[in-house]
Amino acid sequence: MKILILGAGQVGSSAAYHLSREEANEVTVVDMRPDVLRELQDRLDIRTVVGHAAYPDVLERAGASDADIVVALTDADETNMVACQIAYTSFRTPTKIARIRSAEYMNANKLFTQDAIPIDVRISPEQLVCSHIEQLILYPGSSQVLDFADGRVRLVGAKADREGLLVGQRIATLKDHIPNTEGRIAAIYRGGKAMLPKGDTVIQEGDEVFFITDRKDIRVFLSEMRRLEDPVRRVVIAGGGNIGLRLALALEQTNQVKLIERDPVRARHISEQLNKAIVLVGDAADEELLLEENIDNVDVFCALTNSEESNILSSMLAKRLGAHKVMALINRASYVDLVEAGSIDIAISPQQITIGSLLAHVRRGDVVKVHSLRRGAAEAMEAIAHGDKDSSKVVGRQIADIELPKGTAIVAVVRGDKVIIAHHDTVIETDDHVILFMTDRRKIEHLESLFQVDVSFV
Amino acid sequence: MNWAVVQRILGLLLMMFSVTMLPPIAFSLYYNDHSWLPFVEGFGLTLAAGFLIWLPVHRSRKDLRLRDGFLVVAAFWTVLGTFGAAPLYFADGLSLSFTDAVFESMSGLTTTGATILTGLDELPFSILYYRQQLQWLGGMGIIVLAVAVLPMLGVGGMQLYRAETPGPVKDTKLTPRITETAKALWYVYAAFTVTCMVAYRLAGMGWFDALCHAFSTVAIGGFSTHDASIGHFDSGVIDVVAIVFMFIAGINFSLHFFAWRYVSIKHYAKDPEFRAYAFMLLTVAVIVVFTLYQFRGFSDPGQTLINGVFQAVSIATTTGFTTENFSLWPAALPVLLIFASFIGGCAGSTAGGIKVIRWLLIYKQGAREVARLVHPNAEIPVKLGATAIQPRVVDAVWGFFSVYVVAFSVMLLAMMATGLDQVTAFSAVAASLNNLGPGLGDVASGFMSLSDTAKWISVIGMLLGRLEIFTLLVLITPMFWRH
Numbered sequence: 001m002k003i004l005i006l007g008a009g010q011v012g013s014s015a016a017y018h019l020s021r022e023e024a025n026e027v028t029v030v031d032m033r034p035d036v037l038r039e040l041q042d043r044l045d046i047r048t049v050v051g052h053a054a055y056p057d058v059l060e061r062a063g064a065s066d067a068d069i070v071v072a073l074t075d076a077d078e079t080n081m082v083a084c085q086i087a088y089t090s091f092r093t094p095t096k097i098a099r100i101r102s103a104e105y106m107n108a109n110k111l112f113t114q115d116a117i118p119i120d121v122r123i124s125p126e127q128l129v130c131s132h133i134e135q136l137i138l139y140p141g142s143s144q145v146l147d148f149a150d151g152r153v154r155l156v157g158a159k160a161d162r163e164g165l166l167v168g169q170r171i172a173t174l175k176d177h178i179p180n181t182e183g184r185i186a187a188i189y190r191g192g193k194a195m196l197p198k199g200d201t202v203i204q205e206g207d208e209v210f211f212i213t214d215r216k217d218i219r220v221f222l223s224e225m226r227r228l229e230d231p232v233r234r235v236v237i238a239g240g241g242n243i244g245l246r247l248a249l250a251l252e253q254t255n256q257v258k259l260i261e262r263d264p265v266r267a268r269h270i271s272e273q274l275n276k277a278i279v280l281v282g283d284a285a286d287e288e289l290l291l292e293e294n295i296d297n298v299d300v301f302c303a304l305t306n307s308e309e310s311n312i313l314s315s316m317l318a319k320r321l322g323a324h325k326v327m328a329l330i331n332r333a334s335y336v337d338l339v340e341a342g343s344i345d346i347a348i349s350p351q352q353i354t355i356g357s358l359l360a361h362v363r364r365g366d367v368v369k370v371h372s373l374r375r376g377a378a379e380a381m382e383a384i385a386h387g388d389k390d391s392s393k394v395v396g397r398q399i400a401d402i403e404l405p406k407g408t409a410i411v412a413v414v415r416g417d418k419v420i421i422a423h424h425d426t427v428i429e430t431d432d433h434v435i436l437f438m439t440d441r442r443k444i445e446h447l448e449s450l451f452q453v454d455v456s457f458v
Numbered sequence: 459m460n461w462a463v464v465q466r467i468l469g470l471l472l473m474m475f476s477v478t479m480l481p482p483i484a485f486s487l488y489y490n491d492h493s494w495l496p497f498v499e500g501f502g503l504t505l506a507a508g509f510l511i512w513l514p515v516h517r518s519r520k521d522l523r524l525r526d527g528f529l530v531v532a533a534f535w536t537v538l539g540t541f542g543a544a545p546l547y548f549a550d551g552l553s554l555s556f557t558d559a560v561f562e563s564m565s566g567l568t569t570t571g572a573t574i575l576t577g578l579d580e581l582p583f584s585i586l587y588y589r590q591q592l593q594w595l596g597g598m599g600i601i602v603l604a605v606a607v608l609p610m611l612g613v614g615g616m617q618l619y620r621a622e623t624p625g626p627v628k629d630t631k632l633t634p635r636i637t638e639t640a641k642a643l644w645y646v647y648a649a650f651t652v653t654c655m656v657a658y659r660l661a662g663m664g665w666f667d668a669l670c671h672a673f674s675t676v677a678i679g680g681f682s683t684h685d686a687s688i689g690h691f692d693s694g695v696i697d698v699v700a701i702v703f704m705f706i707a708g709i710n711f712s713l714h715f716f717a718w719r720y721v722s723i724k725h726y727a728k729d730p731e732f733r734a735y736a737f738m739l740l741t742v743a744v745i746v747v748f749t750l751y752q753f754r755g756f757s758d759p760g761q762t763l764i765n766g767v768f769q770a771v772s773i774a775t776t777t778g779f780t781t782e783n784f785s786l787w788p789a790a791l792p793v794l795l796i797f798a799s800f801i802g803g804c805a806g807s808t809a810g811g812i813k814v815i816r817w818l819l820i821y822k823q824g825a826r827e828v829a830r831l832v833h834p835n836a837e838i839p840v841k842l843g844a845t846a847i848q849p850r851v852v853d854a855v856w857g858f859f860s861v862y863v864v865a866f867s868v869m870l871l872a873m874m875a876t877g878l879d880q881v882t883a884f885s886a887v888a889a890s891l892n893n894l895g896p897g898l899g900d901v902a903s904g905f906m907s908l909s910d911t912a913k914w915i916s917v918i919g920m921l922l923g924r925l926e927i928f929t930l931l932v933l934i935t936p937m938f939w940r941h
Contacts, residue, residue: 002634026634034848042524047634063634 001362004067004093005029006053006083007074008036010331011099011125014351015071015358018376020044022444025362028062054082056090064091071358072098077105081117088118095361097121101242121361125354130246132353133327136346137251137300140229140325141222143208143346146371148382148435149414154215155186155371155380155437156222160207163227172199178220182421183213186411186437187378194378194439196409210373210380210437212411214419232299236260236323238284238314239305240270243329247302252277258293260284284314287321296322303328312339319343333375352376364448368433379438382414385428387453394434394450400424402450405443411435459939460526462518467530468537469512475538476504478595479545479588486584493582496548504541525938532933535921539564542592549585557910564917565905566592568924569808571680571778571895572916574906578685583666586683590670596924597677597707597808598647602640632715646714647808650676654703661695675700676707678808680778680895685903688768689781694761697768700779708735708775708803730843731804731815738814742798743770746791753788774798776810778895785885785902792898796885799892810893810923812862819847819855861927866891869919876912886912890919 001024005016008031020027027046030053031037037048051058053074064070070087072080080098087093100106100122112119135145144157160167165177171185185197189208195201203209203225213221222228235251237244240261248259248270257277261267264281271279282289284303295301301323303311308330315326320343327346330336336347352372359370359379369382389396393403399410399422413420414433420426428434438447479501486494522530543563546554554562558574565572566589578586632639655672659665667683674681684690688700709732717723726732747766754762765781772779773795785792802811822840829838839846866887873883878900885897886905900907905916922930932938
């Protein structure tokens with residue numbers, strides 16, 4: 001697939017990294033800064049073009065005329081929109097994805113039609129990150145909560161601790177623990193290595209467990225893995241940028257929210273937009289300020305400023321001062337590994353959250369949703385099965401009979417409104433949404449081919 | 459330094475290279491020239507060596523770093539030049555010394571075209587073919603071939619590509635994937651080879667000669683299957699075919715690629731390097747032809763014209779084919795031609811020399827200094843066509859130029875220290891460093907009369923020229939080896 005990425009910022013670079021890792025993709029990146037591009041080209045097998053991303057001749061030089069997908073990820077919403085418009089008008093690019101940050105554009109729905117601004121998919125990293133954090137706060141104890149089938153099914157990751165009811169027991173006993181729920185364990189990471197669980201696998205303390213279940217049963221399942229935490233009441237957010245403000249807005253009705261912002265002008269501005277949350281002017285790494293605001297009683301401390309280093313430091317400080325759980329927004333993958341082993345409970349990586357929504361459009365076959373996990377090494381994916389028993393390799397077959405690549409498991413099937421947790425004898429029907437968990441991303445091509453309808457039979 | 463990866467790739471490439479010794483066996487059997495044995499021995503030796511190098515580290519799976527790329531490329535050209543010499547060394551009919559065999563093989567791979575063999579017309583077909591094939595493989599760069607067929611090199615491929623491809627601007631890729639770029643270059647190269655072969659055949663060569671000369675023409679090599687080179691055929695039509703294809707092979711291959719991709723030739727005229735290249739060749743050709751007319755008169759105007767143009771294109775593109783012994787030509791012509799080879803072809807072509815684009819940038823810098831004297835306050839960027847060139851690139855060009863001059867001077871002194879006269883030493887170093895082939899004085903028709911020491915100096919010169927000096931030079935800096 002020929003992919004054109006406009007903008008080599010944080011999101012653009014990580015998109016280029018993830019997409020160019022897959023053999024089948026040919027990636028071209030456009031940016032105005034030659035030095036950034038040179039550095040990027042040193043690391044990745046991509047082509048780079050220097051120029052303004054929305055200019056027709058720049059797009060032409062970057063090969064827009066035969067590109068399959070244009071992904072506009074520049075800083076400016078307007079540039080992204082114009083670039084997609086030009087890609088549509090001059091080059092007939094089939095799929096156009098754009099980052100739209102401001103809620104004003106995002107909420108104006110009639111704007112993004114083929115005869116107005118032809119953008120097929122709008123992504124807003126801020127919004128994705130914000131709802132990601134919201135989920136984590138809603139389900140305390142989870143380290144990842146991923147939606148499938150419009151939120152009907154959720155894949156939840158959690159670290160097992162000593163007080164989890166299932167810890168030290170075989171997975172097969174799960175049915176006896178919680179008889180009236182549907183769900184299954186999709187994968188277990190032990191010491192960084194993935195394993196697909198069997199009935200006699202024993203969950204140990206420190207395992208990272210991914211399980212899938214209906215959304216109403218998530219809390220019950222979480223209690224099987226670790227001590228059930230009380231619902232979050234008090235939240236402190238450090239950094240009043242786009243993400244911080246959005247999160248405060250989303251949480252202020254249900255939680256006690258305090259937001260710390262350094263810049264008095266910005267603080268004034270956000271305090272006008274918020275109704276219940278308290279905006280504090282000051283430094284999030286200021287011990288006095290944190291103590292004064294009773295940091296030791298805070299359930300969740302979220303460091304969401306632009307600077308990842310200060311996020312790490314301020315959340316470490318908050319943890320030491322007694323905050324129950326701290327989260328930090330961290331872009332650099334190497335930092336994520338560094339801090340998750342230490343005192344920070346959850347590292348939030350905007351790139352990883354965003355990349356999933358791009359990957360879904362690059363995959364062949366009818367893929368609705370892709371979530372990238374563990375720095376892109378694993379993937380959870382929702383694909384629609386099409387065709388019939390003859391033309392498809394999955395439809396009309398029992399799960400046990402489907403030739404899945406190693407390290408891959410079908411964990412659930414969504415049929416209409418019904419969520420079916422996968423068993424070896426579940427039969428896939430046409431138009432089912434199949435949810436898969438993949439511990440080895442390299443097998444992706446094999447998996448894609450399973451969900452493609454064999455054309456010779458149609 | 460990532461030794462295991464370097465070793466693994468080296469082993470793989472060597473095993474791959476061993477396969478190239480199989481076609482000569484087929485030729486040997488077809489023509490029944492009884493010289494297949496050295497190739498079987500060479501094949502076995504190379505394959506075994508590659509396998510032994512590869513075996514201990516075949517599980518190593520790491521990405522190539524920038525430094526490893528330099529090491530792989532430099533090591534590979536050195537190792538390959540040595541193993542490529544094996545069949546020549548083993549061949550009973552030739553009875554070459556180790557030095558001579560390596561010289562001949564390196565001269566082939568680096569597309570220099572200087573030879574230590576005489577009596578080519580009497581040699582077995584398989585050996586003649588093998589020499590031409592070495593040039594053809596060396597022309598596009600075996601590493602580029604490897605990048606095309608070894609996608610497992612992954613990201614590291616770019617490091618190899620950059621360490622090997624000639625020219626100052628190396629970041630421009632034709633396609634997003636390095637593998638695809640390498641493949642595209644080889645497709646263009648192969649297409650030209652086939653076209654050239656057919657053209658030679660139609661112009662009157664036999665199929666064998668047509669294939670062999672097509673190999674060395676598009677590679678800008680200069681090896682021939684006859685002692686008299688292209689002059690052996692004594693045919694104006696063949697001369698013209700050679701002129702056309704040498705000219706084409708000296709152009710940047712990415713221009714050819716675009717011509718093929720977009721079915722258009724307009725961009726040639728727009729490319730500043732191409733225009734400078736054409737202008738330079740035209741100027742040299744006019745001077746040569748004019749001087750020849752002046753000294754020889756108009757007894758055979760057509761042949762003099764073709765000979766003049768042929769020699770100008772052949773030497774200026776660093777091919778090294780000859781129709782006459784140009785070292786005996788009148789006035790300044792021999793030295794003019796040797797000087798022209800310093801310019802060479804375009805960047806990204808198979809030609810040697812300093813490359814037209816570097817001279818163009820140096821010239822533009824000179825022009826800028828003049829303009830600054832006239833307008834002291836003017837802001838004058840160095841531009842190629844419509845695009846301003848980054849100061850970094852211009853700096854790199856000057857760096858390259860000065861290192862070239864230093865390398866040349868050192869080798870010239872070393873050559874003269876072995877007892878050669880100045881004309882011979884000067885032209886021998888130029889012929890090696892520019893990957894040209896024939897020189898003046900004692901090396902006008904071949905390097906056989908030189909001492910072993912001089913031959914080794916020449917071998918180093920060829921390698922330096924092919925890898926554009928820096929790739930080799932970086933290996934002898936302590937900085938490179940420091941962790």
